[in-house]
Amino acid sequence: MRIQRIDVYQLRYGLHDKRYAWSGGHAVTGFTTTIVKISTDDGIAGYGEVCPLGSGYMEAHPAGVPAGIRELGPVLLGRDPTKPREINAAMDAALGGHHYVKSPVDIACWDILGQAAGLPVATMLGGRLVDDYPLYRAISQGSPEAMAEDVQRYRAEGYRRFQLKVGANPDDDVRRVEAALAVTQPGDVVVADANTGWLPHQAIRLVHALRDRDYYLEQPCTTLAECLTVRAHTPQPMVIDELITGVGPFLDAWEKGAMDGINIKISRVGGLTKAKQLRDLCESLGIVMTIEDSWGGDLATTAIAHLAGSTRPEYLFTSTDFNSYVDVTIADDAPRREEGRLRVPSGPGLGIRVDDQRLGSPLLSIS
Ligand code: MG
Numbered sequence: 001m002r003i004q005r006i007d008v009y010q011l012r013y014g015l016h017d018k019r020y021a022w023s024g025g026h027a028v029t030g031f032t033t034t035i036v037k038i039s040t041d042d043g044i045a046g047y048g049e050v051c052p053l054g055s056g057y058m059e060a061h062p063a064g065v066p067a068g069i070r071e072l073g074p075v076l077l078g079r080d081p082t083k084p085r086e087i088n089a090a091m092d093a094a095l096g097g098h099h100y101v102k103s104p105v106d107i108a109c110w111d112i113l114g115q116a117a118g119l120p121v122a123t124m125l126g127g128r129l130v131d132d133y134p135l136y137r138a139i140s141q142g143s144p145e146a147m148a149e150d151v152q153r154y155r156a157e158g159y160r161r162f163q164l165k166v167g168a169n170p171d172d173d174v175r176r177v178e179a180a181l182a183v184t185q186p187g188d189v190v191v192a193d194a195n196t197g198w199l200p201h202q203a204i205r206l207v208h209a210l211r212d213r214d215y216y217l218e219q220p221c222t223t224l225a226e227c228l229t230v231r232a233h234t235p236q237p238m239v240i241d242e243l244i245t246g247v248g249p250f251l252d253a254w255e256k257g258a259m260d261g262i263n264i265k266i267s268r269v270g271g272l273t274k275a276k277q278l279r280d281l282c283e284s285l286g287i288v289m290t291i292e293d294s295w296g297g298d299l300a301t302t303a304i305a306h307l308a309g310s311t312r313p314e315y316l317f318t319s320t321d322f323n324s325y326v327d328v329t330i331a332d333d334a335p336r337r338e339e340g341r342l343r344v345p346s347g348p349g350l351g352i353r354v355d356d357q358r359l360g361s362p363l364l365s366i367s
Pocket of ligand 1: 195218219241242263
């Protein structure tokens with residue numbers, strides 16, 4: 001089987017909640033997402049998605065995706081998409097870094113591989129171990145009262161895990177965490193995610209103020225050294241997110257005892273092939289995982305579902321359903337949240353049918 005054609009589409013997503021805010025005064029009111037369709041000479045087509053959280057969150061921006069794929073196109077045409085590891089090696093040789101550009105290509109190849117084998121991607125990733133799994137809801141940064149209201153509203157919709165966007169003034173952040181804890185119940189999980197927003201002295205004040213509270217702390221500061229400084233002060237479990245860009249940085253953080261959990265964002269590490277490698281390492285090392293991406297819609301959510309659904313459940317800390325945050329649907333049969341959980345698709349490949357009509361005209365076609 002050979003790659004015959006690559007089409008790149010960009011779509012604009014709005015947010016049902018209108019606005020999403022996190023540390024450092026960052027906020028977005030919508031997203032530009034990129035969908036990559038790979039067509040083969042035997043009629044199978046695969047899809048992938050990458051949706052950066054704006055341009056200021058990580059090393060990724062929407063305009064970079066078509067530019068990068070234009071670079072990769074000549075290397076990909078004619079290659080066998082049922083060999084994702086070979087495809088990754090070819091992409092890495094042709095374009096240094098730019099993990100997020102390679103991610104939708106890699107996901108589309110897994111979609112093709114699964115369809116060719118007649119098996120769900122989850123099965124190809126090691127086994128479809130669960131039918132569904134628990135989700136978290138990201139709670140946009142706002143006043144403590146507004147955030148507590150959002151927690152209650154989403155709790156009523158079935159979520160039991162909440163990721164509070166903190167990383168602002170630590171005195172306000174203490175009140176944000178207290179307000180959320182006041183409206184949750186035993187068994188619920190609350191994560192205070194600073195998205196690198198604090199300096200160590202700020203994070204240290206917060207963790208001392210919340211010393212006896214039951215919550216998880218996620219990526220307090222930018223650098224590993226800063227996070228380790230905070231870790232020495234906090235009895236709570238810690239999750240590292242933004243620093244996990246691949247196996248090397250993960251092992252560095254693990255060796256230094258930086259975390260009890262990590263956040264694997266599929267596009268940040270370059271796709272399912274590399275995310276699976278990290279996932280398998282975490283299972284061996286006793287590290288729990290939030291498995292997700294920077295953002296996305298039906299395709300990104302479905303790719304996440306296959307990786308999360310092939311992860312041993314005791315290691316899956318949580319995951320999220322980005323397609324319930326955004327106002328565009330491109331696959332009517334994509335998994336949708338039910339009672340705070342998401343179903344793992346069981347059809348071949350990604351197991352969803354993308355409606356090409358809703359993608360519009362391709363921004364870029366390579367054949
Ligand atoms: Mg995070």
